[in-house]
Amino acid sequence: MELSAFETIADTTLGSYAEIIDEAIGDVADVDFQSGILTIELDSGGQYVINKQAPTRQVWVSSxxxxxxxxxxxxxxxxxxxxxxxxxxxxxxxxTDKTGVTVAL
Structure with missing residues (x-):
């Protein structure tokens, strides 16, 4: 996949996820999307870091x-x-399991 296509698809996906997740669980989590990195910090504990890796054309997740x-x-x-x-x-x-609130991506 060409780098520009990867960047567009990854940014669109992660930006969309950020909006949906913030709307669904923003009361129990801090959701932030900047510079291609989506961070979800749950009030109950635990943090997700989701970022794009251009050299490998992948999205990496830490859950x-x-x-x-x-x-x-x-x-x-x-x-x-x-x-x-x-x-x-x-x-x-x-x-959904961590918050008890349905998150539909």
Missing amino acids: PVSGASHFTYEDGVWRATRSDDVLAEMLSKEL
């Missing part, structure tokens, strides 16, 4: 639940490099 994961863009979704996990589904489930 207090599932640990570190790398995702590549395939067939319209960000899919984990070591499993069949889809980023949107993983984040939705983890954030």
